[in-house]
């Protein structure tokens with residue numbers, strides 16, 4: 552059984568309990584982070600920490616937990632070498648349900664757990680992913696990494712029903728991002744096109760790390776939204792996230808992207824990024 556961390560205590564996972572009045576449960580007033588774990592260490596902490604601070608400010612959650620020693624200890628206690636860490640901070644559990652946060656603040660609810668998973672050797676990185684397009688219907692403050700994930704769950708289920716691996720969300724003919732990953736193309740000119748960081752997408756830490764690596768490879772990078780038409784004309788497409796690192800997309804709505812195989816530039820970016828994470 553895993554050891555998890557909740558509000559200052561390391562506990563067996565079955566003993567970690569949260570009250571039903573928690574504002575994370577009742578109002579989705581919760582923010583979270585996921586970091587990759589490779590070779591027994593969690594990656595990119597300064598960026599995850601900065602985004603957590605921004606997400607908390609947007610969601611009006613106050614907390615000053617010192618996470619790194621907790622996460623190190625969680626990895627150690629669970630003997631984790633590869634996978635991820637999930638941590639969440641919610642608005643806490645007042646005595647009763649009320650839309651407004653309590654005037655006398657209650658402590659934030661904080662928890663973290665590990666998940667063992669392959670990060671470096673993922674079979675999909677050889678095969679490539681199949682994607683379906685789905686209308687963008689998530690809320691307007693997508694830059695905060697909140698737990699308001701119902702729409703992402705519905706879009707992922709629509710993808711599974713269509714026999715695909717995931718969905719990319721489309722707003723007025725333009726691709727925003729994946730349900731839990733940033734979306735990118737190498738367009739017909741060989742330019743890497745990636746949605747800009749605004750409130751329309753989650754500012755991915757993996758994206759932040761990968762774009763400079765692409766520039767190092769001599770690629771031109773344009774940070775702007777791309778259309779569905781550009782996607783279908785693209786040479787390569789890929790996603791980035793803490794869980795998939797860099798993962799090729801080979802098919803969208805049943806149509807091949809490029810030659811329908813994982814693209815060479817995507818493969819090179821994946822190798823370079825994994826090399827940097829180690």
Ligand code: PDD
Nearest residue numbers: 585730731732733753755756757792793
């Ligand atoms: N999701 N966009 C969305 C909507 C996401 O949920 C994520 C991450 C990303 C990529 O961000 P990063 O590179 O920092 O992982 C983009 C995590 C992995 C999850 O929900 O499990």
